[in-house]
Amino acid sequence: MEVRVQSADFDLGAEVARLRAGDARIGAVVSFVGTVRDMNDGDRVAELELEHYPGMTERSLEEIVEQARARWPLYGALVVHRVGPMQPMEQIVLVACSAAHRGEAFAACEFIMDYLKTEAPFWKKEQTPGGARWVDARVSDDAARAKWQLG
Structure with missing residues (x-):
């Protein structure tokens, strides 16, 4: 398991290669x-x-990654999240999961992303033609997270 918060961009290919490196169990x-x-919301974002x-x-x-590891038999999990100013088309976040089978890897990756969007303490500010504005949480993100609730 690895979690990084950084301002620098990341190399998707290199990150996935490191996650897989030398582990023949990974399918x-x-x-x-x-x-x-x-x-976003009808406005241009600069x-x-x-x-x-x-x-x-x-x-x-x-903690989010540990919850995923408790639910699915993962061999590895990686979250890289950027902070600071970013331009359109730049990468913000990478979530990657390795497992023996695709079902567990897909589910864990989606779970981590859904919880990250609602639970991780990040604040977003957009620069638009109308000025700077803070981005509110989305109801759709809460709904995506709710599907994972046990009980």
């Missing part, structure tokens, strides 16, 4: 990469800035 690696869109609480954010992401 599937599933990854998700989130990118900055140039439009820049997205992500803020966080160092230490608290990493702990939150580690």
Whole structure:
């Protein structure tokens, strides 16, 4: 398991290669990469800035990954989340999971992303033609997370 919060971009190919390196048990690696869109809520976005609480954010992401590992038999899990200013088309987040089979890897990757969107302490600010604005949480993100609730 690895969690990183960083301002620098990441290399998807290199990150996935490291996750797989030398582990012949792995039959599937599933990854998700989130990118900055140039439009949101009908407005052009010139820049997205992500803020966080160092230490608290990493702990939150580690707890989410541990929850996924408790649910599915993963061999590896990786979360890389960028902070700071980013331009449209830049990568924001990488979630990658390795397992023996694709079902577990897909489910764990989606679970981690759904919980990350609702539980991890990140704050987004967009620069639009109308000025800077903070991005509110989406009801759709809460609904995606709710599907994983046990009981």
